[in-house]
Amino acid sequence: MSFTSLSKLKAQLDNGETTAKELATRYLDRIAAHNDELNAFVDIDPAHVLEQAEASDAYRSKHEARALEGLPIAVKDIFCTQDGPTQCCSNILKDFHAPYDAHVITRLKEAGAVLVGKTNMDEFAMGSSTETSAFGPCRNPWDTDRIPGGSSGGSAAAVAAALTPAALGTDTGGSIRQPASVCGITGLKPTYGRVSRRGIIAFASSLDQAGPMTRTVRDAAMITAAIAGHDPMDSTSVMNAPQVDWLGACDKTNMKGLKIGKPKEYFVDGMDIEVRTCIEKALEKCKELGAEIVDISLPHTESAVAAYYVIAPSEASANLSRYDAVRFGHRCDEPEDLLDMYTRSRDEGFGAEVKRRILTGAFALSSGYYDAYYIKAQQVRTLIRKDFLDAFEKVDVIATPTSPIAAFRIGEKTDDPLTMYLSDIFTIAVNLAGLPGLSQPCGFAHDLPVGLQWITPAWCEDRLLSAASAYETATDWSNKTPATFGGNTGGAK
């Protein structure tokens, strides 16, 4: 019953079968029982959760219920909230309390959601495994020796183990889709500019986007509908973005007439054969549902990871300059002078991966290297964007694996950042092009979940949701839950 989707919980609340307080209590109990094992949550305030739930029940008794009335939703530790600490899982923001809510947090509150707590993540969202967190690694509910993906690993693990019915993540190079994939849940990264970034701690400003991590496609649509929209205080949130019928798009049960592009660059030698088999089978299923599979090429895919690891660190190197120990955040003991305060505070506050990326970015932007790295990477970005535009002349959606491999073991790749970076190889291009992408469960490889990624043109999330809904309805993968945490499916061990 804990593995119930957000949509079904909403129905139960609406018809009086349950209350917000009952739901809050149920999930708080599960967090209390399982969080030690998973380390999915880094901050929980049970009293405050119950308070919100009671307030929601009271609201419901007097008014018409709002879109997410009484529904528990967890958020990644990257979203600023007035309540509780916002630490981005970094020592440099240890015990930082933001005096404001992120725009999406305000939207969730206005929709009546009950905020459950802050979930674990890679420090400053820099990582693919949630191992760089200052609060220790998060674990995958399907096999607790394995990573839950990252950087939104805490959100993914929490939803997969039903410690919350839904969560928010952010996605800069795949940080919603990849953990959703390896934890067997659904994750949506909206079009860049669809959701306000205000109050979300910046990693790479031109790539960051917030989105839902849920049990089902419809659940993802419900949350996106609540958080999307122009924010006058984020100049990159688009003012007159094309509107989408978020929930209506999820009613689709077939793929008649849908042209699905299958990019050859995403089905390469060296990828896990069982992962590949899952994706091939998924595409067969799509054909049965009426879709036409079209072989396409996205020729610059190969350069996406390299371009990303110039652009994202470059932006990050500037975005993280504000953590200078002057106004907030960690300050070293007894600084000798200004330089000592800067260097020692930042040295103590940032973890190794964050330092690596700040250095990489500062190097790429430095005089004499700027043209060779930053400018070149931006040129590649333009070519990647064009690849997609060309492809969408021929097809409606593109389907790919979300990740070339299933969840790897904790510690397996920590000493080899380059291999780690390659786990985002199939998700990064979507961010560089600013497109929406969705990952949904489509089977198991080595008894671990595998994700199918859908990509559409900018602002066409409805097409994305329709394709994913049709696939979800025709298969049973989204109903698979890890037995170790009370679910219905065997698990790896």
Next chain:
Amino acid sequence: MSWEVVIGLEVHVQVNSKTKAFCGCSTEFGTEPNTQTCPVCLGMPGQLPVLNMEAAKKTALTGLAINADINLESKFDRKNYFYPDLPKGYQITQFPLPLVENGYLDIPTKDGGEKRIGITRIHMEEDAGKSMHEGLDGVSHIDLNRSGVPLMEIVSEPDMRSADEAIAYLKQLHQLISFLDVSGANMEKGQFRCDANVSVHQPGTPFGTRAELKNLNSFRFIKQAIEYEVIRQIELIEDGGEVVQETRLYDSVKGESRSMRSKEEAHDYRYFPEPDLPPLRMSRDELEAIRAAMPELPGQLRKRFETEYGLSPYDADVLSQTRELASFFEALVAAHPADPKRCANWLANELLGRLKEKGMDISDSPVSSQRLAGLLERIADNTISGKIAKDVLDAMMEADDDADAIIEAKGLKQVSDSGAIDAIITEIMNANPDQVAGYRGGKDKLLGFFVGQVMKASKGKANPGMVNQRLQELLKG
């Protein structure tokens, strides 16, 4: 050896928009430290900039006034450096594609001609906060009220050849900025700040290596600093040394400069496009609307004062020096339309003179244009003489009373009664029979003596015109 001086100037002007460049905080000067801040200008996590279009429009207006090209699409960049009063660790500025490019100003030269000084660009950026180190016992304090205040940086070509030319350019620019009402332009408040790039070379050879002089906050210091730098460089070269590219800080107390950082120590600012802000786009219509709303500039005003009011070129020039002065003059003429020249004289010579003695500006004048016009009306209708009027103006500077009240209270009303004047004249003639005889004997110049005596006897209140006329008649005998 003959040396030629080459000077280029970078001027930072605080734009007087109501709110900061990228947030809604007030830009008011002189309030309690850290009271005009918000999460955006404090550089808090997750906060994002939103461009203040008022500041952009004022920058574009300045661009139009220096005959420059306005880029309908310009871009913002990040300039990265660490300093405690720079909250984000980077300054939002415009690097490769500024809002304004390719303008110029014509400055007056000593021989009465004009010289054209090129202006490379004007870009928008945000100001940093203020660090305070003095008298704090080794602790530094930071005030972030100024953080995010909009600036325009106006960069000239290296077209100036002397400290005097540099000052002439700065004064011209300062005057223009004031007229456009795009900045308070108060140098003491740091609203108009100048950095100077100075080098020397022998004419006909390439430019020399330049030094950048920082921290110049008055016209006098700028002139001193440039002159000091020119001598320093020439002496250095003539002694067989070499000028190095560096940034130097001018100490106005010691009257000398010292090296702040060399080229090797120069920051690598790692500029890159600001991903939080889309390009600044301005439509042709918007630009035309800005152009249409451009106020009258000093040159236009000067010409109009000459033709419309018949002022001398000198008076027209004086009264068009500042926008405040010009508006004061026009308000004065509106209140005393009969004689614009009298208005000009009394404003330019009498009121300004008195204000200058008190170290005041026209905007602080205790005598309003309405009150001054009231005084001029009494001269026009012969209630008082010009001379008495000066005393009345002195009294007006000290009290809030208008001219009529002062004239009444002090009994300064002019005597225009011919009987009373004749009585004084007769008295004076009786007291000075020799001079009467002399005048009658052909010494016309003695008329001045009698006028003086009569005026003195009347305590200046006698109507000078009538005194003159009656004297000539009565002296004939």
